[in-house]
Amino acid sequence: MKLSTKNLVILAVFGTLWGISEITLGTALKTLNIPLSGVLLSAIGLMIALIGRIFIPKKGSTLFIGIIATLLKLFSLGGVVIGPMIGIISEAIVAEVVLSLTGKPRQGTMILAGSLGVLWVLVQPFVTNPLLFGRAVFVVWEKLILNGSQLLGLGNKAVFLILGIMICIHLAIGVIAGIVSWNLGHTLQKRVGMSSEE
Amino acid sequence: MRLDKSRESQNKSERIIPLGTLGHLVIFLWCLVLVLYSTFENMFWISGLCILVLTILYPGAWKSVINARRLILLGLIAIPPIFFLGAVDKIFLGVPYSSLGFISSIQIILRFLVVMMALEGMTSSVEISAMAGILERFGLKGLGFSMGVAVNLLPSLQKSCTQSWLILKMRGGLRKSWWKGIKLFSLTTITCAIKRAEEIALAAESRAFSPDKTRPWPIERSPFDWVVFSSACLSILLIIL
Numbered sequence: 001m002k003l004s005t006k007n008l009v010i011l012a013v014f015g016t017l018w019g020i021s022e023i024t025l026g027t028a029l030k031t032l033n034i035p036l037s038g039v040l041l042s043a044i045g046l047m048i049a050l051i052g053r054i055f056i057p058k059k060g061s062t063l064f065i066g067i068i069a070t071l072l073k074l075f076s077l078g079g080v081v082i083g084p085m086i087g088i089i090s091e092a093i094v095a096e097v098v099l100s101l102t103g104k105p106r107q108g109t110m111i112l113a114g115s116l117g118v119l120w121v122l123v124q125p126f127v128t129n130p131l132l133f134g135r136a137v138f139v140v141w142e143k144l145i146l147n148g149s150q151l152l153g154l155g156n157k158a159v160f161l162i163l164g165i166m167i168c169i170h171l172a173i174g175v176i177a178g179i180v181s182w183n184l185g186h187t188l189q190k191r192v193g194m195s196s197e198e
Numbered sequence: 199m200r201l202d203k204s205r206e207s208q209n210k211s212e213r214i215i216p217l218g219t220l221g222h223l224v225i226f227l228w229c230l231v232l233v234l235y236s237t238f239e240n241m242f243w244i245s246g247l248c249i250l251v252l253t254i255l256y257p258g259a260w261k262s263v264i265n266a267r268r269l270i271l272l273g274l275i276a277i278p279p280i281f282f283l284g285a286v287d288k289i290f291l292g293v294p295y296s297s298l299g300f301i302s303s304i305q306i307i308l309r310f311l312v313v314m315m316a317l318e319g320m321t322s323s324v325e326i327s328a329m330a331g332i333l334e335r336f337g338l339k340g341l342g343f344s345m346g347v348a349v350n351l352l353p354s355l356q357k358s359c360t361q362s363w364l365i366l367k368m369r370g371g372l373r374k375s376w377w378k379g380i381k382l383f384s385l386t387t388i389t390c391a392i393k394r395a396e397e398i399a400l401a402a403e404s405r406a407f408s409p410d411k412t413r414p415w416p417i418e419r420s421p422f423d424w425v426v427f428s429s430a431c432l433s434i435l436l437i438i439l
Contacts, residue, residue: 001339005407006399008340012347013395016355017388019348024356051388064338068348071329074321082317131234132313133275133306136283184384191385192392 001060011061014052015068018045022073022084035151038121039170041084042091043177045069046117049095050110050178054185059100062113066092086128091117107182114178115171122170217255218420219328220427222320225255228430229316233309235438238301244437245308249315256319263314272310276303331417340409347398355391362386 003011021044029037049065070088098113099105125144129135148162149155217225229248236244252259284298330345362383366372372379 003340003409005343005402005409006396008344008409009347009395009399009402010392012344013351013355013391015344016348016351017391019352020356020359024359048388055392060338064341064344067333067338067341068344071345072348072352082313129275133309135275135306136279136302139279139283142282184381184388188385188388188392191389 001058001064003056003058003061003064007056007058007061010055011052011064012068014048014055015065016072018048018065018069018088019072021045021048022069022088026073026084035147036169038087039118039173042087042118042121043114043173045088046091046095046114046174047177047181047184049092050099050105050114050181051185051188053095053099053105053110054182054189057103057105060096062099063092063096066096082132083124083128087121087124090124091120094120105182107179110182111175111178114176114181115174118174118177119167119170122166216420216422217323217426218423219324219332219417221420221423222323223332224423224427224430225251226316226320228434229312231434232437233312236305236309238305240437241305241308245312248312252312252315252319256315256323259315259319259322262318262322263311268314272307275310276306279303279306328417340412343402343407343409343412351391351394351398354394358390358394359387362390 022041025044026037026041029041034040049062049069052065053062066089069092070085073085073088095113095117098116099109102109122144125140126137129140130137144166145156145159145162148166149158152162152165154162154165229252232244232248279299279302280295281299282296283302284296286294286296288295288297288300330342334341366379366383370379
């Protein structure tokens with residue numbers, strides 16, 4: 001990936017915007033303990049990264065933005081937060097892999113990148129909790145179902161229904177993030193008078 | 199990552215063995231690999247070894263790990279398995295608990311302590327730019343420059359975001375047509391940020407900056423780095439094999 005000075009600065013700007021959303025909004029949402037706050041944060045972050053990809057349509061640019069945001073998350077209130085950091089970098093990797101499938105960003109790949117990136121929020125505890133804290137997968141699964149049943153107002157027995165609805169919610173929010181970033185990215189390009197090839 | 203000068207000088211004065219950036223990174227990865235591969239049989243001495251090494255290298259790390267917020271988080275993660283994981287087969291002071299869950303909880307606590315201490319030690323000793331320097335050497339050319347720009351942009355972009363939000367609030371906020379409001383806020387914030395990026399790029403280019411010609415961000419080196427690296431590799435091999 002060969003980047004010009006301008007490209008590097010633009011990637012830094014988008015990385016900073018993602019970092020700011022994680023530092024300020026992330027801390028506030030986590031403190032208020034709002035349900036699905038991780039999904040909301042991930043959707044906002046991915047939207048910023050996807051808009052960044054529209055501006056710099058080169059392989060690796062989304063990952064670059066993600067790395068900057070991850071490193072900036074270290075400035076977050078409350079010290080080191082390993083979970084969100086792993087979350088940011090994983091979402092960036094997922095989005096990067098999907099976007100790298102096609103050369104130039106397309107609306108379809110943007111939507112796919114957004115939805116899979118947001119879906120990662122649901123999958124992440126199954127990876128990080130057993131690996132980092134030795135928490136059993138079963139416990140993570142149980143917590144997911146309990147949270148889902150509380151959120152949806154369904155009984156604990158309807159495991160597959162809860163899981164299905166949770167996956168659909170995550171995917172839908174990701175799809176919205178993809179569509180919004182596609183539209184917003186092109187509006188922004190017109191507004192600042194900057195094309196993707198620049 | 200070093201956030202302020204007082205913390206930096208405090209950490210430097212507290213440190214017994216001066217390690218370079220690679221040394222700190224190796225110690226972090228060593229702890230991570232060891233705790234991930236530990237079983238219940240060897241968990242106690244592996245965690246003990248990690249905590250001992252971390253305490254020698256980063257004497258102040260435990261202070262920031264043992265705080266109310268983290269202890270509450272640890273309690274939320276570690277206590278439920280004692281009662282809910284596996285069959286409730288033992289009683290302590292009249293409280294029934296699961297022995298399997300108890301073992302699992304101890305494992306969680308030890309892993310949590312080691313991971314948090316290692317992370318705290320590394321982040322308090324290594325600068326963000328040095329991390330970017332390491333990543334640059336792995337192919338992400340220009341990351342050091344971008345990180346420098348990002349760190350300098352952080353306060354001004356934060357201020358610009360807050361101002362855009364306040365202006366939007368003064369003009370009615372998100373009460374009516376909230377979607378349009380959010381869209382306008384995002385457009386304004388990102389446009390301002392991109393305009394600023396153009397200025398920075400122009401300033402860098404006028405100073406003859408070129409990503410192709412710049413050397414990767416220098417990383418701190420120490421003669422102890424190789425000793426740490428070799429010892430870490432050897433100990434991992436011995437423990438895993």
